[in-house]
Amino acid sequence: MFLRRIVRQARPFSSSRAVDAAMPSTSPATRPLIVAGVPLSADSNVPAAVADKVGRNLHLSRHHPLNIIKTIIEDHFREVERDAARVGQRAEFRFFDDMCPVVTTKACFDDLLTPKDHVSRSVSDTYYVCPGERQLVLRTHTSAHQNELMQAGHRSFLASGDVSRRDEIDSSHYPCFHQMEGVHVFDPEELPGGGGENASFDPTSPEAVLHCEEHLKRTLEGLVRKLFGEDCEMRWGVDDFPFTDPSFELEVFFRGDWLEVLGCGVVHREILQNCGLAHTNGWAFGLGLERLAMVLFQIPDIRLFWSEDPRFLEQFTDGEVKRFRPFSKYPPCYKDVSFWLPAEGGGGDGGPGFHENDLFEQIRAVGGDMVEAVEKIDEFIHPKTQRKSQAYRITWRHMSRTLTDAEVDKMQFEVRDRIGEELGCEVR
Numbered sequence: 001m002f003l004r005r006i007v008r009q010a011r012p013f014s015s016s017r018a019v020d021a022a023m024p025s026t027s028p029a030t031r032p033l034i035v036a037g038v039p040l041s042a043d044s045n046v047p048a049a050v051a052d053k054v055g056r057n058l059h060l061s062r063h064h065p066l067n068i069i070k071t072i073i074e075d076h077f078r079e080v081e082r083d084a085a086r087v088g089q090r091a092e093f094r095f096f097d098d099m100c101p102v103v104t105t106k107a108c109f110d111d112l113l114t115p116k117d118h119v120s121r122s123v124s125d126t127y128y129v130c131p132g133e134r135q136l137v138l139r140t141h142t143s144a145h146q147n148e149l150m151q152a153g154h155r156s157f158l159a160s161g162d163v164s165r166r167d168e169i170d171s172s173h174y175p176c177f178h179q180m181e182g183v184h185v186f187d188p189e190e191l192p193g194g195g196g197e198n199a200s201f202d203p204t205s206p207e208a209v210l211h212c213e214e215h216l217k218r219t220l221e222g223l224v225r226k227l228f229g230e231d232c233e234m235r236w237g238v239d240d241f242p243f244t245d246p247s248f249e250l251e252v253f254f255r256g257d258w259l260e261v262l263g264c265g266v267v268h269r270e271i272l273q274n275c276g277l278a279h280t281n282g283w284a285f286g287l288g289l290e291r292l293a294m295v296l297f298q299i300p301d302i303r304l305f306w307s308e309d310p311r312f313l314e315q316f317t318d319g320e321v322k323r324f325r326p327f328s329k330y331p332p333c334y335k336d337v338s339f340w341l342p343a344e345g346g347g348g349d350g351g352p353g354f355h356e357n358d359l360f361e362q363i364r365a366v367g368g369d370m371v372e373a374v375e376k377i378d379e380f381i382h383p384k385t386q387r388k389s390q391a392y393r394i395t396w397r398h399m400s401r402t403l404t405d406a407e408v409d410k411m412q413f414e415v416r417d418r419i420g421e422e423l424g425c426e427v428r
């Protein structure tokens with residue numbers, strides 16, 4: 001089960017699900033007021049559990065596995081820079097790691113050519129700090145900084161930070177996680193046919209695009225080998241991002257299955273044009289720091305990165321890569337809940353007015369990091385009433401102690417109440 005779920009992909013960029021109209025509710029008692037220094041508007045859908053994590057900057061925390069892996073990756077790009085210089089090329093990478101996680105929808109979506117009705121913009125998928133006129137969101141990816149940095153004149157850079165998404169719940173997905181963006185734009189002389197007096201040079205020629213693609217793949221394969229060793233198993237797949245063409249994803253073999261660690265591609269022509277770089281070509285990637293750190297340190301569950309338990313934190317030291325020693329295996333507790341979906345409402349995954357991500361968030365609001373996984377186990381439509389029923393299995397597990405039956409029952413009852421009150425479903 002774990003193995004199947006670990007490779008399931010959230011919010012595919014190729015999806016065509018329409019933007020939902022209704023803002024899912026966050027109960028007033030748990031509504032945070034401020035996130036990363038920016039006040040939340042009354043109709044924001046950012047829950048306390050997420051507001052709490054944004055800006056914690058685990059990637060800048062000394063001796064934290066995310067900081068250790070970020071440093072190794074940055075060192076790799078310093079080497080790429082030196083290798084380029086040796087053959088007379090330029091690749092001076094600048095590193096950014098404290099850019100504000102609250103961004104405009106223009107930076108997060110428009111500038112990246114994301115269609116207006118794309119699912120990634122919907123309130124079911126994205127946390128809106130101010131949904132109204134100002135249109136501020138918690139960045140859903142570090143690509144939100146691509147345009148701004150290229151427009152400021154940067155041609156090769158890495159930008160790291162926390163990103164937030166309303167997403168599924170399992171051991172490799174968390175609503176707040178860390179990404180690193182990489183961008184490299186070539187000088188025209190570095191591209192096939194470029195340089196000198198060649199007036200007919202075309203940076204979009206198949207040869208120039210192939211040059212970018214091959215350089216990108218070589219660079220990232222080199223990174224993965226540096227992190228995990230020469231015999232690490234990896235594979236490329238085709239992906240679909242509005243801001244790169246062609247687009248790819250890279251998977252690494254981990255705990256018996258393929259785990260997606262990054263998305264990448266050749267930067268879309270229109271973006272280069274908008275950044276005053278029409279005369280050249282380049283590549284970009286976005287990698288999940290937790291996903292790579294899970295493989296490198298053999299950390300089995302993404303929740304552990306947020307742990308303040310010294311038994312976790314004290315295992316790691318700057319500059320050292322040591323296999324994580326699990327300090328506990330407390331028993332899980334499985335509980336199922338089934339309900340009828342509301343008959344009317346806006347769009348969504350499971351049926352009218354209901355979106356799975358709303359359910360996941362209600363469960364997180366009750367159990368926080370005691371929720372290990374939530375999985376749909378059944379679905380059917382009643383032949384007479386045409387009502388749709390769904391059933392989910394919640395895995396409750398604490399990472400540093402055994403949960404009592406009474407504790408789990410209390411949380412499960414609260415989840416049932418919220419499914420009725422907050423999501424308008426009828427619990428069966």
Ligand code: FA5
Nearest residue numbers: 141143173174177260261262263264284285286288291
């Ligand atoms: C993106 O976010 C693109 N911006 C990547 C990109 C950048 C493509 C530049 C092209 C050019 P994606 O949604 O696949 O793509 O996420 C990138 C990585 O973030 C994934 O491969 C995975 O490693 C990580 N990731 C995604 N969702 C989660 C999650 N909920 N929890 C933890 N890690 C996640």
Ligand code: MG
Nearest residue numbers: 009249260263
């Ligand atoms: Mg992906």
